Amino acid sequence: MADFFETLSDKHIAMIAKQPVFFVATAAPDARINLSPKGYDAFRVLAPNKVAYLDLGGSGNETHAHLAADGRITLMFCNFEQPALILRIYGRGRPVLPQDAEWEALAGHFTLLPGTRQIFVIDVESVQTSCGWGVPFMAYEAERPTLKKAHAQADPEQWEAKMAGRTSSIDGLPTRATDRYIAGTPLD
Numbered sequence: 001m002a003d004f005f006e007t008l009s010d011k012h013i014a015m016i017a018k019q020p021v022f023f024v025a026t027a028a029p030d031a032r033i034n035l036s037p038k039g040y041d042a043f044r045v046l047a048p049n050k051v052a053y054l055d056l057g058g059s060g061n062e063t064h065a066h067l068a069a070d071g072r073i074t075l076m077f078c079n080f081e082q083p084a085l086i087l088r089i090y091g092r093g094r095p096v097l098p099q100d101a102e103w104e105a106l107a108g109h110f111t112l113l114p115g116t117r118q119i120f121v122i123d124v125e126s127v128q129t130s131c132g133w134g135v136p137f138m139a140y141e142a143e144r145p146t147l148k149k150a151h152a153q154a155d156p157e158q159w160e161a162k163m164a165g166r167t168s169s170i171d172g173l174p175t176r177a178t179d180r181y182i183a184g185t186p187l188d
Contacts, residue, residue: 002128018079021039022037022043022075023075024074026062026074027070028173029069031171032170038053040143040148042054042055051121057115057151057159065173068173073090073092080137087127089122089126093122095176098179098180107119111185114152157181159181
């Protein structure tokens, strides 16, 4: 049985805070559906009707392209422990890049990680919870340090050149490229 809510409640926010992974889905007309897992300490609830997450450079920039073309986004959190629960946030999102006017204020909510490319801001349209009884029990072991390590070891000029070339999605939708390398906090 699914229940819908207009905004995130304190109970929803507490559940989200305990999850080490979440999933992001976007789509745009005549493009592939994109579904990505996200880890690290990269998600923030800014208000009951606004959330954001930190995005590092990776294999592509599909979420950015889809949000620019369509705006729709779904975020999903699964509780792999007790109590069983799935929480989805439906909304409209947009990328905020380091060169954008609101970057500094928004970035202050995060510990920037090496290779931070952008922050996605999502206006919550609805929240849905469902039983999660089909989700297996899983234990969190540790973060994979590989992505942060790769970005931390990158030459800033080469990283910027690589990201500057990422101006379209795999389906040819346009994106805006970040204009600077962010070193982030030192790695442990």
